[in-house]
Amino acid sequence: MARTVTPTGAGSGERVPPLRRRRRELPWPLNIYQTSVGKKYVMAVTGIGLLAFVVVHMIGNLHLYEGPTQLNEYAEALRDLGGHLVPRTLILWVMRIGLLAMFVLHIHSAWSLKEISRRSSPKANWVSGNKRYAGGQDYVAVNFASRTMRWTGPIIGLYVLFHLADLTWGWWLGGDYIRGDVYHNVVESLSSLPVAIIYIVANVALSVHIYHGMWSAFQTLGVNNPRFNHLRRGLATVIAGAILVGNLSFPIMVQAGVVA
Protein backbone atom coordinates (compact mmCIF):
# COMPACT_ATOMS: atom_id res chain seq x y z
CA MET A 1 0.00 0.00 0.00
CA ALA A 2 1.40 3.33 -1.00
CA ARG A 3 0.20 5.29 1.99
CA THR A 4 1.37 3.79 5.20
CA VAL A 5 -0.21 4.99 8.38
CA THR A 6 2.03 6.01 11.23
CA PRO A 7 0.37 5.34 14.55
CA THR A 8 0.67 8.15 17.02
CA GLY A 9 0.39 8.44 20.78
CA ALA A 10 -0.50 5.15 22.43
CA GLY A 11 0.59 3.28 19.32
CA SER A 12 4.11 4.62 19.27
CA GLY A 13 5.51 2.36 21.95
CA GLU A 14 4.44 3.95 25.20
CA ARG A 15 2.52 1.74 27.58
CA VAL A 16 -1.13 2.10 28.40
CA PRO A 17 -0.92 3.38 31.98
CA PRO A 18 -3.06 1.75 34.68
CA LEU A 19 -6.13 3.78 35.63
CA ARG A 20 -5.58 3.08 39.30
CA ARG A 21 -2.42 2.44 41.20
CA ARG A 22 -2.59 0.39 44.33
CA ARG A 23 -2.49 2.45 47.46
CA ARG A 24 -0.62 1.23 50.50
CA GLU A 25 -1.82 -2.28 51.26
CA LEU A 26 -3.70 -2.52 54.52
CA PRO A 27 -3.20 -5.52 56.85
CA TRP A 28 -5.28 -8.64 56.25
CA PRO A 29 -8.30 -8.87 56.05
CA LEU A 30 -8.76 -5.17 55.20
CA ASN A 31 -6.65 -5.63 52.05
CA ILE A 32 -9.42 -7.80 50.61
CA TYR A 33 -11.75 -4.81 50.76
CA GLN A 34 -9.20 -2.72 48.87
CA THR A 35 -9.85 -4.73 45.71
CA SER A 36 -13.01 -4.61 43.63
CA VAL A 37 -13.53 -8.39 43.78
CA GLY A 38 -13.26 -8.09 47.58
CA LYS A 39 -15.73 -5.20 47.60
CA LYS A 40 -18.12 -7.29 45.54
CA TYR A 41 -17.72 -10.09 48.05
CA VAL A 42 -18.61 -7.72 50.90
CA MET A 43 -21.55 -6.44 48.87
CA ALA A 44 -22.79 -10.00 48.31
CA VAL A 45 -22.41 -11.08 51.96
CA THR A 46 -24.07 -7.93 53.33
CA GLY A 47 -26.73 -8.26 50.62
CA ILE A 48 -27.54 -11.76 51.84
CA GLY A 49 -27.70 -10.49 55.42
CA LEU A 50 -30.04 -7.65 54.43
CA LEU A 51 -32.11 -10.05 52.35
CA ALA A 52 -32.48 -12.33 55.36
CA PHE A 53 -33.73 -9.32 57.33
CA VAL A 54 -36.20 -8.40 54.58
CA VAL A 55 -37.59 -11.95 54.48
CA VAL A 56 -37.93 -12.20 58.28
CA HIS A 57 -39.44 -8.69 58.45
CA MET A 58 -41.99 -9.54 55.78
CA ILE A 59 -42.97 -12.82 57.46
CA GLY A 60 -43.19 -11.07 60.85
CA ASN A 61 -45.43 -8.39 59.40
CA LEU A 62 -47.93 -11.07 58.38
CA HIS A 63 -49.05 -10.95 62.05
CA LEU A 64 -50.96 -7.86 60.87
CA TYR A 65 -53.58 -10.22 59.47
CA GLU A 66 -53.98 -11.94 62.84
CA GLY A 67 -55.09 -8.76 64.51
CA PRO A 68 -53.85 -6.01 66.85
CA THR A 69 -53.07 -8.19 69.87
CA GLN A 70 -50.97 -10.68 67.94
CA LEU A 71 -49.01 -8.02 66.01
CA ASN A 72 -48.30 -6.00 69.14
CA GLU A 73 -47.28 -9.15 71.00
CA TYR A 74 -44.90 -10.00 68.14
CA ALA A 75 -43.34 -6.53 68.39
CA GLU A 76 -43.02 -6.94 72.14
CA ALA A 77 -41.43 -10.36 71.66
CA LEU A 78 -38.77 -8.75 69.46
CA ARG A 79 -37.92 -6.25 72.22
CA ASP A 80 -37.87 -9.07 74.71
CA LEU A 81 -35.65 -11.42 72.72
CA GLY A 82 -33.43 -13.49 74.99
CA GLY A 83 -36.02 -13.45 77.72
CA HIS A 84 -34.62 -12.77 81.18
CA LEU A 85 -31.11 -13.87 80.18
CA VAL A 86 -30.15 -10.47 78.78
CA PRO A 87 -31.33 -6.93 79.47
CA ARG A 88 -34.52 -6.01 77.61
CA THR A 89 -34.00 -4.82 73.96
CA LEU A 90 -30.29 -5.73 74.08
CA ILE A 91 -30.53 -8.38 71.36
CA LEU A 92 -32.77 -6.09 69.32
CA TRP A 93 -30.14 -3.36 69.52
CA VAL A 94 -27.35 -5.76 68.57
CA MET A 95 -29.35 -6.74 65.50
CA ARG A 96 -30.09 -3.10 64.68
CA ILE A 97 -26.41 -2.19 64.87
CA GLY A 98 -25.54 -5.21 62.74
CA LEU A 99 -28.13 -4.17 60.15
CA LEU A 100 -26.82 -0.62 60.14
CA ALA A 101 -23.26 -1.89 59.62
CA MET A 102 -24.41 -4.09 56.74
CA PHE A 103 -26.25 -1.15 55.20
CA VAL A 104 -23.20 1.08 55.44
CA LEU A 105 -20.89 -1.55 53.93
CA HIS A 106 -23.39 -2.43 51.19
CA ILE A 107 -23.76 1.21 50.21
CA HIS A 108 -20.07 2.05 50.48
CA SER A 109 -19.00 -0.93 48.36
CA ALA A 110 -21.67 -0.14 45.77
CA TRP A 111 -20.63 3.49 45.63
CA SER A 112 -16.92 2.79 45.26
CA LEU A 113 -17.47 0.06 42.66
CA LYS A 114 -19.66 2.44 40.70
CA GLU A 115 -16.83 4.99 40.78
CA ILE A 116 -14.31 2.38 39.57
CA SER A 117 -16.55 1.44 36.66
CA ARG A 118 -17.29 5.05 35.83
CA ARG A 119 -13.61 5.88 35.57
CA SER A 120 -13.05 2.79 33.40
CA SER A 121 -15.83 3.69 31.00
CA PRO A 122 -15.54 6.63 28.67
CA LYS A 123 -18.47 9.02 28.68
CA ALA A 124 -20.08 7.25 31.62
CA ASN A 125 -22.87 9.27 33.13
CA TRP A 126 -23.38 9.95 36.80
CA VAL A 127 -25.62 7.39 38.38
CA SER A 128 -25.81 4.46 36.01
CA GLY A 129 -22.09 4.55 35.24
CA ASN A 130 -22.58 2.89 31.89
CA LYS A 131 -20.34 3.85 29.02
CA ARG A 132 -21.70 5.38 25.86
CA TYR A 133 -21.11 4.45 22.24
CA ALA A 134 -21.59 7.27 19.76
CA GLY A 135 -23.69 4.96 17.60
CA GLY A 136 -25.51 3.46 20.60
CA GLN A 137 -25.06 0.03 22.11
CA ASP A 138 -27.36 -2.87 21.38
CA TYR A 139 -27.64 -4.74 24.69
CA VAL A 140 -28.41 -8.45 24.59
CA ALA A 141 -28.14 -9.87 28.09
CA VAL A 142 -28.77 -7.01 30.47
CA ASN A 143 -32.22 -6.95 32.00
CA PHE A 144 -34.24 -4.21 33.63
CA ALA A 145 -33.19 -5.33 37.11
CA SER A 146 -29.46 -5.43 36.38
CA ARG A 147 -29.47 -2.08 34.59
CA THR A 148 -31.37 -0.32 37.37
CA MET A 149 -29.46 -1.59 40.44
CA ARG A 150 -27.93 1.87 40.85
CA TRP A 151 -31.41 3.44 40.80
CA THR A 152 -33.34 0.91 42.88
CA GLY A 153 -30.58 0.98 45.52
CA PRO A 154 -30.89 4.70 46.36
CA ILE A 155 -34.70 4.42 46.20
CA ILE A 156 -34.60 1.65 48.82
CA GLY A 157 -32.13 3.65 50.94
CA LEU A 158 -34.40 6.71 50.98
CA TYR A 159 -37.42 4.52 51.62
CA VAL A 160 -35.76 2.93 54.67
CA LEU A 161 -35.24 6.42 56.14
CA PHE A 162 -38.85 7.30 55.35
CA HIS A 163 -40.06 4.03 56.86
CA LEU A 164 -38.11 4.61 60.10
CA ALA A 165 -39.32 8.21 60.37
CA ASP A 166 -42.86 7.04 59.70
CA LEU A 167 -43.30 4.03 61.99
CA THR A 168 -40.34 4.01 64.39
CA TRP A 169 -40.01 7.71 65.16
CA GLY A 170 -43.59 8.70 64.27
CA TRP A 171 -42.52 12.03 62.79
CA TRP A 172 -45.60 12.93 60.84
CA LEU A 173 -48.31 10.86 62.45
CA GLY A 174 -47.99 13.34 65.33
CA GLY A 175 -50.71 12.81 67.89
CA ASP A 176 -51.92 9.75 66.00
CA TYR A 177 -48.66 7.93 66.73
CA ILE A 178 -48.98 5.67 69.73
CA ARG A 179 -45.67 4.27 70.85
CA GLY A 180 -45.88 0.48 71.20
CA ASP A 181 -49.22 0.14 69.38
CA VAL A 182 -47.77 -1.15 66.12
CA TYR A 183 -51.10 -2.23 64.64
CA HIS A 184 -52.65 1.19 65.16
CA ASN A 185 -49.63 3.04 63.72
CA VAL A 186 -49.38 0.81 60.63
CA VAL A 187 -53.07 1.14 59.80
CA GLU A 188 -53.06 4.88 60.54
CA SER A 189 -50.05 5.44 58.27
CA LEU A 190 -51.01 3.18 55.39
CA SER A 191 -54.55 4.47 55.19
CA SER A 192 -53.12 7.67 53.75
CA LEU A 193 -53.02 7.19 49.96
CA PRO A 194 -49.71 9.03 49.27
CA VAL A 195 -47.96 6.99 51.98
CA ALA A 196 -49.41 3.75 50.58
CA ILE A 197 -48.11 4.71 47.12
CA ILE A 198 -44.61 5.36 48.52
CA TYR A 199 -44.66 1.91 50.15
CA ILE A 200 -45.81 0.26 46.94
CA VAL A 201 -43.23 1.97 44.71
CA ALA A 202 -40.39 1.31 47.15
CA ASN A 203 -41.27 -2.36 47.56
CA VAL A 204 -41.43 -2.86 43.80
CA ALA A 205 -37.93 -1.34 43.64
CA LEU A 206 -36.84 -3.65 46.47
CA SER A 207 -38.05 -6.75 44.65
CA VAL A 208 -36.41 -5.70 41.40
CA HIS A 209 -33.18 -5.08 43.32
CA ILE A 210 -33.36 -8.51 44.95
CA TYR A 211 -34.12 -10.24 41.64
CA HIS A 212 -30.72 -9.25 40.23
CA GLY A 213 -28.89 -8.99 43.54
CA MET A 214 -29.59 -12.50 44.67
CA TRP A 215 -28.53 -14.13 41.41
CA SER A 216 -25.51 -11.83 41.31
CA ALA A 217 -24.51 -12.85 44.85
CA PHE A 218 -24.25 -16.51 43.81
CA GLN A 219 -21.93 -15.50 41.00
CA THR A 220 -19.84 -13.15 43.15
CA LEU A 221 -19.39 -15.71 45.91
CA GLY A 222 -18.35 -18.26 43.30
CA VAL A 223 -21.32 -20.52 44.05
CA ASN A 224 -21.32 -22.15 40.68
CA ASN A 225 -21.98 -25.79 40.03
CA PRO A 226 -23.43 -27.20 36.82
CA ARG A 227 -25.62 -29.47 38.95
CA PHE A 228 -27.65 -26.60 40.36
CA ASN A 229 -26.81 -23.55 38.23
CA HIS A 230 -30.19 -23.74 36.53
CA LEU A 231 -31.88 -23.19 39.91
CA ARG A 232 -30.14 -19.90 40.73
CA ARG A 233 -32.33 -17.66 38.57
CA GLY A 234 -35.43 -19.51 39.68
CA LEU A 235 -34.61 -19.12 43.36
CA ALA A 236 -33.98 -15.38 42.91
CA THR A 237 -37.33 -15.05 41.10
CA VAL A 238 -39.26 -16.98 43.77
CA ILE A 239 -37.77 -15.00 46.69
CA ALA A 240 -38.16 -11.63 44.95
CA GLY A 241 -41.73 -12.60 44.04
CA ALA A 242 -42.58 -13.69 47.58
CA ILE A 243 -41.26 -10.41 49.00
CA LEU A 244 -43.16 -8.44 46.38
CA VAL A 245 -46.46 -10.16 47.12
CA GLY A 246 -46.04 -10.08 50.90
CA ASN A 247 -44.88 -6.48 51.21
CA LEU A 248 -47.34 -5.07 48.68
CA SER A 249 -50.23 -6.80 50.42
CA PHE A 250 -49.93 -4.55 53.51
CA PRO A 251 -50.59 -1.14 51.92
CA ILE A 252 -53.08 -2.64 49.47
CA MET A 253 -55.08 -4.44 52.16
CA VAL A 254 -55.17 -1.35 54.40
CA GLN A 255 -56.25 0.82 51.49
CA ALA A 256 -58.90 -1.74 50.55
CA GLY A 257 -60.23 -1.58 54.07
CA VAL A 258 -59.63 -5.28 54.75
CA VAL A 259 -57.35 -4.34 57.65
CA ALA A 260 -58.69 -1.51 59.74
Add this chain to the structure above:
Amino acid sequence: MSAGNGHQATMRLKLRIWRQAGPDEPGSFLDVDAHDIPEDCSFLEMLDIVNERLMDDDIEPVTFAHDCREGICGTCGVMINGRPHGPEKATATCQLHMRKFRDGDEIVIEPFRAASFPVIKDLMVDRRAFDRIIESGGFISAPTGTAPDANEIPVPKDVADFAMDAAACIGCGACVAACPNSAAQLFTAAKLGHLNVLPQGQPERWRRAEAMVETMESFFGSCTNHGECTEACPKEISLDFIAVLNRDYLKAKVKNRRLASQT
Protein backbone atom coordinates in the same frame (compact mmCIF):
# COMPACT_ATOMS: atom_id res chain seq x y z
CA MET B 1 -30.40 -7.27 -3.95
CA SER B 2 -29.11 -7.22 -7.52
CA ALA B 3 -27.50 -10.24 -9.13
CA GLY B 4 -24.44 -8.76 -10.81
CA ASN B 5 -23.85 -10.41 -14.20
CA GLY B 6 -25.55 -13.51 -12.89
CA HIS B 7 -22.30 -14.47 -11.14
CA GLN B 8 -22.40 -13.06 -7.68
CA ALA B 9 -25.07 -11.26 -5.74
CA THR B 10 -24.02 -7.83 -4.53
CA MET B 11 -25.47 -5.42 -2.06
CA ARG B 12 -25.46 -1.72 -1.33
CA LEU B 13 -24.85 -0.57 2.23
CA LYS B 14 -24.88 2.73 4.02
CA LEU B 15 -21.86 2.70 6.32
CA ARG B 16 -21.17 5.03 9.21
CA ILE B 17 -17.52 4.48 10.10
CA TRP B 18 -15.84 6.04 13.14
CA ARG B 19 -12.80 8.12 12.18
CA GLN B 20 -10.35 9.38 14.75
CA ALA B 21 -6.85 10.65 13.96
CA GLY B 22 -5.27 9.70 17.28
CA PRO B 23 -5.93 8.73 20.89
CA ASP B 24 -6.67 12.25 22.06
CA GLU B 25 -8.21 13.60 18.87
CA PRO B 26 -11.95 14.13 18.61
CA GLY B 27 -13.67 11.55 16.42
CA SER B 28 -16.67 11.55 14.15
CA PHE B 29 -18.55 9.31 11.75
CA LEU B 30 -17.69 9.10 8.06
CA ASP B 31 -20.68 8.23 5.90
CA VAL B 32 -19.83 5.88 3.07
CA ASP B 33 -22.09 4.62 0.33
CA ALA B 34 -20.77 1.08 -0.10
CA HIS B 35 -22.20 -0.17 -3.37
CA ASP B 36 -21.51 -3.44 -5.20
CA ILE B 37 -20.37 -5.31 -2.10
CA PRO B 38 -20.32 -9.06 -2.82
CA GLU B 39 -22.62 -10.95 -0.50
CA ASP B 40 -20.06 -13.62 0.21
CA CYS B 41 -17.22 -11.38 1.31
CA SER B 42 -16.37 -11.08 4.98
CA PHE B 43 -16.85 -7.91 6.99
CA LEU B 44 -13.13 -7.14 6.81
CA GLU B 45 -13.05 -7.77 3.06
CA MET B 46 -15.92 -5.33 2.76
CA LEU B 47 -13.77 -2.77 4.64
CA ASP B 48 -10.88 -3.60 2.28
CA ILE B 49 -13.09 -2.78 -0.70
CA VAL B 50 -14.22 0.45 0.94
CA ASN B 51 -10.60 1.38 1.64
CA GLU B 52 -9.52 0.72 -1.96
CA ARG B 53 -12.24 3.09 -3.14
CA LEU B 54 -11.33 5.70 -0.53
CA MET B 55 -7.75 5.60 -1.76
CA ASP B 56 -8.91 5.98 -5.35
CA ASP B 57 -10.61 9.17 -4.18
CA ASP B 58 -7.44 10.26 -2.38
CA ILE B 59 -9.00 9.86 1.06
CA GLU B 60 -6.96 8.19 3.77
CA PRO B 61 -8.15 4.59 4.25
CA VAL B 62 -9.85 3.53 7.47
CA THR B 63 -7.48 1.91 9.95
CA PHE B 64 -8.67 -1.35 11.47
CA ALA B 65 -6.87 -4.21 13.21
CA HIS B 66 -6.81 -7.65 11.58
CA ASP B 67 -4.51 -10.60 11.23
CA CYS B 68 -5.46 -14.24 10.68
CA ARG B 69 -8.95 -13.59 9.32
CA GLU B 70 -10.04 -17.04 10.37
CA GLY B 71 -11.41 -16.28 13.82
CA ILE B 72 -8.55 -17.59 15.94
CA CYS B 73 -6.12 -14.74 16.56
CA GLY B 74 -8.26 -12.15 18.31
CA THR B 75 -6.78 -9.19 16.46
CA CYS B 76 -9.89 -7.97 14.68
CA GLY B 77 -12.93 -6.61 16.41
CA VAL B 78 -15.14 -3.57 16.01
CA MET B 79 -18.56 -2.58 17.28
CA ILE B 80 -21.03 -3.31 14.50
CA ASN B 81 -24.46 -1.77 15.04
CA GLY B 82 -23.79 -1.49 18.76
CA ARG B 83 -22.58 -5.06 19.28
CA PRO B 84 -18.99 -6.24 19.47
CA HIS B 85 -18.26 -8.36 16.36
CA GLY B 86 -21.75 -7.66 15.05
CA PRO B 87 -25.09 -9.44 15.32
CA GLU B 88 -23.99 -13.05 14.80
CA LYS B 89 -23.47 -15.15 17.89
CA ALA B 90 -20.07 -16.79 18.43
CA THR B 91 -18.56 -15.02 15.42
CA ALA B 92 -15.49 -12.79 15.24
CA THR B 93 -15.63 -9.78 12.91
CA CYS B 94 -13.48 -11.55 10.30
CA GLN B 95 -15.84 -14.52 10.22
CA LEU B 96 -18.94 -12.36 9.84
CA HIS B 97 -20.14 -12.42 6.25
CA MET B 98 -22.01 -9.71 4.45
CA ARG B 99 -24.82 -12.12 3.54
CA LYS B 100 -25.88 -11.79 7.18
CA PHE B 101 -26.91 -8.22 6.36
CA ARG B 102 -29.58 -7.10 3.95
CA ASP B 103 -29.27 -4.92 0.89
CA GLY B 104 -29.74 -1.28 1.85
CA ASP B 105 -28.87 -1.79 5.54
CA GLU B 106 -27.21 0.97 7.51
CA ILE B 107 -24.20 -0.33 9.42
CA VAL B 108 -22.60 1.71 12.21
CA ILE B 109 -18.96 0.75 12.81
CA GLU B 110 -17.21 1.96 15.94
CA PRO B 111 -14.07 0.96 17.85
CA PHE B 112 -14.23 -1.06 21.10
CA ARG B 113 -14.47 1.41 23.96
CA ALA B 114 -12.94 1.37 27.44
CA ALA B 115 -10.67 3.84 29.19
CA SER B 116 -7.85 1.25 29.04
CA PHE B 117 -8.47 0.56 25.32
CA PRO B 118 -7.34 3.93 23.90
CA VAL B 119 -8.10 4.39 20.23
CA ILE B 120 -4.87 4.28 18.23
CA LYS B 121 -6.56 5.38 15.06
CA ASP B 122 -10.05 5.02 13.61
CA LEU B 123 -11.24 1.50 14.51
CA MET B 124 -7.97 0.25 16.00
CA VAL B 125 -7.59 0.23 19.77
CA ASP B 126 -4.62 -0.48 21.99
CA ARG B 127 -5.30 -3.65 23.95
CA ARG B 128 -1.95 -3.96 25.66
CA ALA B 129 -3.64 -3.75 29.05
CA PHE B 130 -4.56 -7.41 28.36
CA ASP B 131 -0.85 -8.21 27.94
CA ARG B 132 -0.18 -6.75 31.38
CA ILE B 133 -2.77 -9.13 32.86
CA ILE B 134 -1.19 -12.16 31.15
CA GLU B 135 2.32 -11.09 32.16
CA SER B 136 1.28 -10.96 35.79
CA GLY B 137 0.29 -14.63 35.98
CA GLY B 138 -1.22 -16.14 32.84
CA PHE B 139 1.46 -18.79 32.47
CA ILE B 140 2.82 -21.91 34.11
CA SER B 141 6.41 -22.56 35.06
CA ALA B 142 7.20 -25.72 33.12
CA PRO B 143 10.34 -27.79 33.45
CA THR B 144 12.44 -27.60 30.32
CA GLY B 145 14.46 -30.50 29.01
CA THR B 146 13.21 -33.51 27.14
CA ALA B 147 9.60 -33.46 26.06
CA PRO B 148 7.35 -35.13 28.63
CA ASP B 149 5.37 -38.18 27.57
CA ALA B 150 1.86 -37.50 26.42
CA ASN B 151 -0.76 -38.12 29.11
CA GLU B 152 1.93 -38.33 31.76
CA ILE B 153 -0.30 -36.27 34.05
CA PRO B 154 -3.79 -37.74 34.26
CA VAL B 155 -6.50 -35.12 33.65
CA PRO B 156 -10.16 -36.12 33.99
CA LYS B 157 -12.15 -35.59 30.82
CA ASP B 158 -14.58 -33.12 32.45
CA VAL B 159 -11.66 -31.02 33.66
CA ALA B 160 -9.93 -31.10 30.29
CA ASP B 161 -13.14 -30.03 28.55
CA PHE B 162 -13.79 -27.22 31.04
CA ALA B 163 -10.21 -25.96 30.72
CA MET B 164 -10.46 -26.12 26.93
CA ASP B 165 -13.66 -24.05 26.99
CA ALA B 166 -11.72 -21.31 28.79
CA ALA B 167 -8.61 -21.71 26.66
CA ALA B 168 -10.73 -20.94 23.60
CA CYS B 169 -10.46 -17.24 24.53
CA ILE B 170 -8.69 -15.36 21.75
CA GLY B 171 -8.25 -12.16 23.77
CA CYS B 172 -10.09 -9.92 21.31
CA GLY B 173 -11.54 -7.60 23.97
CA ALA B 174 -15.19 -7.96 22.95
CA CYS B 175 -16.09 -8.69 26.58
CA VAL B 176 -14.68 -5.34 27.71
CA ALA B 177 -16.31 -3.58 24.78
CA ALA B 178 -19.71 -5.10 25.60
CA CYS B 179 -19.52 -4.47 29.34
CA PRO B 180 -21.37 -1.37 30.55
CA ASN B 181 -18.71 -1.13 33.30
CA SER B 182 -15.73 -1.83 31.00
CA ALA B 183 -14.81 -4.77 33.20
CA ALA B 184 -12.36 -7.38 31.93
CA GLN B 185 -13.65 -10.16 34.15
CA LEU B 186 -14.47 -12.61 31.36
CA PHE B 187 -11.07 -12.32 29.68
CA THR B 188 -9.19 -12.61 32.97
CA ALA B 189 -11.45 -15.44 34.15
CA ALA B 190 -10.79 -17.40 30.95
CA LYS B 191 -7.03 -16.88 31.10
CA LEU B 192 -6.95 -17.70 34.80
CA GLY B 193 -9.46 -20.54 34.63
CA HIS B 194 -7.84 -22.65 31.95
CA LEU B 195 -4.69 -22.87 34.09
CA ASN B 196 -6.26 -22.98 37.54
CA VAL B 197 -8.46 -25.99 36.87
CA LEU B 198 -5.63 -28.14 35.46
CA PRO B 199 -3.00 -30.02 37.48
CA GLN B 200 -0.22 -28.21 35.63
CA GLY B 201 -1.51 -24.89 36.90
CA GLN B 202 -1.69 -25.84 40.58
CA PRO B 203 1.78 -24.78 41.86
CA GLU B 204 1.12 -21.13 40.98
CA ARG B 205 -2.67 -21.21 41.32
CA TRP B 206 -3.14 -18.82 44.27
CA ARG B 207 -0.36 -16.45 43.35
CA ARG B 208 -1.76 -16.34 39.81
CA ALA B 209 -5.29 -15.58 41.02
CA GLU B 210 -4.10 -12.69 43.16
CA ALA B 211 -1.74 -11.22 40.58
CA MET B 212 -4.03 -11.44 37.56
CA VAL B 213 -7.10 -10.09 39.34
CA GLU B 214 -5.19 -7.19 40.87
CA THR B 215 -3.57 -6.28 37.57
CA MET B 216 -6.96 -6.47 35.88
CA GLU B 217 -8.43 -4.15 38.48
CA SER B 218 -5.81 -1.51 37.88
CA PHE B 219 -7.01 -1.16 34.28
CA PHE B 220 -10.67 -2.11 34.12
CA GLY B 221 -14.04 -1.61 35.79
CA SER B 222 -15.97 -3.77 38.20
CA CYS B 223 -18.19 -6.67 37.17
CA THR B 224 -21.91 -6.32 37.94
CA ASN B 225 -22.93 -9.70 36.52
CA HIS B 226 -24.94 -8.36 33.59
CA GLY B 227 -23.75 -11.22 31.37
CA GLU B 228 -23.31 -8.98 28.35
CA CYS B 229 -19.72 -10.25 27.86
CA THR B 230 -20.69 -13.88 27.28
CA GLU B 231 -23.20 -12.84 24.64
CA ALA B 232 -20.56 -10.82 22.81
CA CYS B 233 -17.79 -13.40 23.11
CA PRO B 234 -16.88 -14.95 19.75
CA LYS B 235 -15.82 -18.07 21.64
CA GLU B 236 -18.85 -18.12 23.96
CA ILE B 237 -16.77 -18.22 27.15
CA SER B 238 -19.16 -18.96 30.01
CA LEU B 239 -19.91 -16.71 32.99
CA ASP B 240 -19.10 -19.79 35.09
CA PHE B 241 -15.43 -18.88 34.75
CA ILE B 242 -16.09 -15.53 36.45
CA ALA B 243 -17.49 -17.43 39.43
CA VAL B 244 -14.31 -19.54 39.42
CA LEU B 245 -12.23 -16.36 39.32
CA ASN B 246 -14.13 -14.85 42.25
CA ARG B 247 -13.78 -17.97 44.33
CA ASP B 248 -10.11 -18.53 43.52
CA TYR B 249 -9.25 -14.92 44.24
CA LEU B 250 -10.91 -14.99 47.65
CA LYS B 251 -9.40 -18.35 48.49
CA ALA B 252 -6.01 -17.00 47.44
CA LYS B 253 -6.44 -14.16 49.91
CA VAL B 254 -6.90 -16.50 52.88
CA LYS B 255 -4.77 -19.44 51.77
CA ASN B 256 -1.87 -20.66 53.85
CA ARG B 257 0.47 -21.32 50.97
CA ARG B 258 2.83 -23.41 53.05
CA LEU B 259 0.16 -26.09 53.06
CA ALA B 260 0.03 -26.64 49.32
CA SER B 261 -1.50 -30.09 49.69
CA GLN B 262 -4.63 -28.74 51.36
CA THR B 263 -6.20 -27.00 48.40
